[in-house]
Amino acid sequence: MLGQGIAKGLLQTARNLVATYVDKDRLPTIEYPEERQKLPEATRQFPFLVHDGDDPSKGLRCVACQICEKECPPKCIYIVKSKDKRVDYKGQTQFYPAVFDIDVSVCMSCQICVEVCPFEAIKMDTAFEFSTPDRFGALLLDKHRLAKSAAHYREIHPADAAESDAVMAAESAKAEAKAKGDAEAKAKAAAAKLAAVPNVSPEAQLPPPNSGSDSPTMPM
Amino acid sequence: MSLPAAASHAIRARLDAEGNASGGDQLEVAMGPQHPSTHGVFRMDVVLDGETVVKLKPVFGYLHRNHEKIAEGTSYLGSMPYTDRLDYFCSLTNNWAYALAVEKLAGLAVPERAEYIRVITAELTRLQNHTSVCGFLLQDMGALGTPLMWAFRQREKVLDLVESLTGARMMCNYMRFGGCRCDLPPGWIAQARVLVDEYPRFLEEFEALLSGNEILMARTQGVGRLPAALAVAAGVTGPMLRASGVDHDLRKVDRYGIYDRFQFRVPLGDHGDVFDRYMIRVLELRESLGILDQALRDIPPGPVIDPKAKLRGFRPKAGEAYGRIESPKGELGFYLVSDGGPNPYRYRVRPPSLINLTILEDMCLGHSVADAVVILGSVDIVLGEVDR
Amino acid sequence: MSFPAPEELKTIVEAALHGVRVELVPNPAVPSQSSLRVAPADADAVARFLRDDPRLLLDCCSNVTGIDWPDRDEKTKTKTVVDGVEKETEVVRRVPGTLEVVYHLYSVALRHGPAILRQRTADRGGDCSVTSLTPVWRSCEFQEREVFDLFGVGFAGHPDLRRILMWDGYVDHPMRKDYVEPDDYEYEPTPHDDVLERAKSHYPPTEAKP
Numbered sequence: 001m002l003g004q005g006i007a008k009g010l011l012q013t014a015r016n017l018v019a020t021y022v023d024k025d026r027l028p029t030i031e032y033p034e035e036r037q038k039l040p041e042a043t044r045q046f047p048f049l050v051h052d053g054d055d056p057s058k059g060l061r062c063v064a065c066q067i068c069e070k071e072c073p074p075k076c077i078y079i080v081k082s083k084d085k086r087v088d089y090k091g092q093t094q095f096y097p098a099v100f101d102i103d104v105s106v107c108m109s110c111q112i113c114v115e116v117c118p119f120e121a122i123k124m125d126t127a128f129e130f131s132t133p134d135r136f137g138a139l140l141l142d143k144h145r146l147a148k149s150a151a152h153y154r155e156i157h158p159a160d161a162a163e164s165d166a167v168m169a170a171e172s173a174k175a176e177a178k179a180k181g182d183a184e185a186k187a188k189a190a191a192a193k194l195a196a197v198p199n200v201s202p203e204a205q206l207p208p209p210n211s212g213s214d215s216p217t218m219p220m
Numbered sequence: 221m222s223l224p225a226a227a228s229h230a231i232r233a234r235l236d237a238e239g240n241a242s243g244g245d246q247l248e249v250a251m252g253p254q255h256p257s258t259h260g261v262f263r264m265d266v267v268l269d270g271e272t273v274v275k276l277k278p279v280f281g282y283l284h285r286n287h288e289k290i291a292e293g294t295s296y297l298g299s300m301p302y303t304d305r306l307d308y309f310c311s312l313t314n315n316w317a318y319a320l321a322v323e324k325l326a327g328l329a330v331p332e333r334a335e336y337i338r339v340i341t342a343e344l345t346r347l348q349n350h351t352s353v354c355g356f357l358l359q360d361m362g363a364l365g366t367p368l369m370w371a372f373r374q375r376e377k378v379l380d381l382v383e384s385l386t387g388a389r390m391m392c393n394y395m396r397f398g399g400c401r402c403d404l405p406p407g408w409i410a411q412a413r414v415l416v417d418e419y420p421r422f423l424e425e426f427e428a429l430l431s432g433n434e435i436l437m438a439r440t441q442g443v444g445r446l447p448a449a450l451a452v453a454a455g456v457t458g459p460m461l462r463a464s465g466v467d468h469d470l471r472k473v474d475r476y477g478i479y480d481r482f483q484f485r486v487p488l489g490d491h492g493d494v495f496d497r498y499m500i501r502v503l504e505l506r507e508s509l510g511i512l513d514q515a516l517r518d519i520p521p522g523p524v525i526d527p528k529a530k531l532r533g534f535r536p537k538a539g540e541a542y543g544r545i546e547s548p549k550g551e552l553g554f555y556l557v558s559d560g561g562p563n564p565y566r567y568r569v570r571p572p573s574l575i576n577l578t579i580l581e582d583m584c585l586g587h588s589v590a591d592a593v594v595i596l597g598s599v600d601i602v603l604g605e606v607d608r
Numbered sequence: 609m610s611f612p613a614p615e616e617l618k619t620i621v622e623a624a625l626h627g628v629r630v631e632l633v634p635n636p637a638v639p640s641q642s643s644l645r646v647a648p649a650d651a652d653a654v655a656r657f658l659r660d661d662p663r664l665l666l667d668c669c670s671n672v673t674g675i676d677w678p679d680r681d682e683k684t685k686t687k688t689v690v691d692g693v694e695k696e697t698e699v700v701r702r703v704p705g706t707l708e709v710v711y712h713l714y715s716v717a718l719r720h721g722p723a724i725l726r727q728r729t730a731d732r733g734g735d736c737s738v739t740s741l742t743p744v745w746r747s748c749e750f751q752e753r754e755v756f757d758l759f760g761v762g763f764a765g766h767p768d769l770r771r772i773l774m775w776d777g778y779v780d781h782p783m784r785k786d787y788v789e790p791d792d793y794e795y796e797p798t799p800h801d802d803v804l805e806r807a808k809s810h811y812p813p814t815e816a817k818p
Contacts (some may be wrong), residue, residue: 005432012429063503073298110301281773327638379653539637570672
């Protein structure tokens with residue numbers, strides 16, 4: 001009969017209308033920004049720089065190796081490597097980024113910087129409300145705006161952070177063991193040297209800073 | 221002879237009689253680029269006689285960014301997120317096609333679990349693409365709102381699932397050469413199973429709403445016929461080709477990945493008209509659900525990426541490879557030429573959306589301009605892929 | 609019947625078509641499928657044969673694309689013995705560039721393929737034209753237009769050879785390797801100041817980041 005299909009369709013929409021009052025699944029819209037959806041853990045928006053400890057200016061894990069800058073597909077990362085080295089939170093003397101900018105108006109949230117970073121220094125944040133009337137300046141995030149604590153990272157991506165912490169703990173344990181071995185070898189060499197030449201500078205006898213003073217636990 | 225065919229015949233005859241010259245009563249209309257029916261920034265220059273299309277020339281390039289040139293200037297890995305932006309409805313299948321081509325070029329193996337994840341994500345992509353294209357098609361027919369919103373409501377559920385796996389709803393950037401970026405999060409398979417189990421309920425509702433609708437039938441049956449021989453010669457692929465009755469599904473033909481392990485049927489059309497294209501998509505949704513059901517049941521544990529696959533400094537040996545998959549739009553191919561460097565020497569995307577438009581004019585001739593909109597809707601194009 | 613290997617295909621084509629020479633182009637990659645290169649003059653006949661031969665029935669031309677091979681220097685070292693002393697001389701030969709068009713052919717009817725067909729132009733300058741295969745496979749229509757647009761390869765016999773992605777009136781061919789990007793198309797101050805530096809010559813000075 002002509003019109004049967006239309007009637008059937010109308011019945012369907014009527015049923016749906018009634019169902020919206022009882023079935024939450026039928027009315028999935030939420031009133032943003034008053035209501036917010038809980039985002040899944042894997043959600044990624046823009047990158048941030050992880051720092052250990054409380055002071056972002058000292059604790060940045062980034063050593064300005066510039067791998068992310070090279071690998072970034074849209075080339076939105078801009079790094080200037082420091083001229084001098086400084087002692088980082090782990091106690092190693094490293095370069096640090098004098099300038100680290102990310103242009104989030106160019107960034108396409110692809111996460112490749114995170115994947116290529118060998119130092120667990122750059123991770124994806126979940127913040128997305130960056131709207132601003134300033135088209136250029138306000139979307140160019142510098143290292144002060146990018147720096148966020150490791151605690152923040154553990155909060156937004158607990159599973160990933162645990163994995164990353166484990167990787168770092170393993171690495172620092174390895175580095176420590178190596179440093180210990182090196183120190184011993186150095187001490188041995190120094191002792192041998194000392195035996196051969198009596199006048200030697202006192203630094204050579206000192207172990208390198210920090211070796212042995214930290215237990216091989218998770219770096220905080 | 222159907223009405224449109226008769227009209228077409230009459231117009232052809234008259235135009236021939238007039239020496240194909242414009243009789244002065246023809247109207248040239250530029251439909252688009254800013255037009256809601258063109259699915260993006262696409263223009264059809266149509267010549268109308270009354271309301272009947274007598275000539276149609278598609279105009280492209282409004283979204284052209286030379287994806288291929290960008291890819292030739294970036295590393296193999298760096299192109300992966302750009303492939304998301306080709307057909308932005310189906311970023312996971314784009315990822316797969318590109319990964320497949322590179323794996324072919326470099327001879328990389330993919331772990332079994334990764335193959336299963338690829339099948340699952342690709343079929344989820346097909347689900348959400350076909351669901352939303354049915355909604356869009358109805359939108360093009362003037363069914364404003366309800367069908368599209370219902371389709372999108374369902375699509376959101378798929379996207380939620382995709383987001384909890386890849387971290388993004390549309391720009392997934394999930395696959396890597398030799399596997400996938402990360403493993404499934406805990407509980408994901410159970411969530412996917414819920415979606416797959418509940419999907420048929422939506423399909424039944426959607427079909428009850430639409431498939432028997434007289435207006436839908438009147439607007440689609442016999443409209444935009446595409447004969448099988450022309451479809452094959454014009455390189456038309458995907459649901460459009462199958463709607464014309466050609467049994468050609470790369471999942472069956474090439475059996476790429478692990479598609480030979482799954483039981484599914486390839487729905488075929490009889491008439492090759494818009495209605496068939498719509499129905500093929502609805503039927504394919506059910507087949508996809510079957511594949512998902514099997515894949516979610518059989519997925520083995522194990523690694524998700526080949527440990528030998530390098531992320532940085534990836535340099536395949538010199539040579540060339542062409543990898544293709546059955547994306548929801550059709551045959552999506554990547555042709556890569558390597559000169560041994562870190563960037564591809566030549567990177568080519570075979571965009572199904574663009575090539576499926578080759579015969580747009582043939583399908584539209586003799587139909588009214590409102591039908592041209594419906595026919596375009598049934599081709600299922602995404603301008604990100606057409607223009608690249 | 610399984611799909612003939614490229615070597616076999618070459619024999620089949622050369623046996624069937626009198627006077628046609630097919631050149632095998634090896635592919636050193638892992639898939640290592642060689643392709644067949646034909647002279648533009650023979651391309652149409654070969655294409656029709658590949659499409660219509662009942663053993664092949666390559667009815668679907670899936671992918672058409674161009675490749676740019678710019679002029680390059682080929683260095684060959686030759687050893688000559690002059691007065692009993694071995695001398696090594698390096699000869700630099702200028703290899704003229706060419707534009708190549710690649711066709712991937714499949715058979716939908718027999719479900720086999722691909723056969724890879726190549727044509728190349730005489731040079732990259734004035735005489736860069738090959739034979740259009742659009743009369744054989746309709747699917748080449750837009751793809752050949754794209755190759756024409758982005759590489760500047762002419763297709764003799766193409767029914768509607770116009771630019772497709774770039775706008776009418778555009779002069780250059782962006783996919784060529786020697787294409788120079790315009791330096792002012794991104795004039796926004798980006799972190800990479802070289803773009804901005806180049807743009808400055810085109811635009812009134814904007815405030816740059818210190």
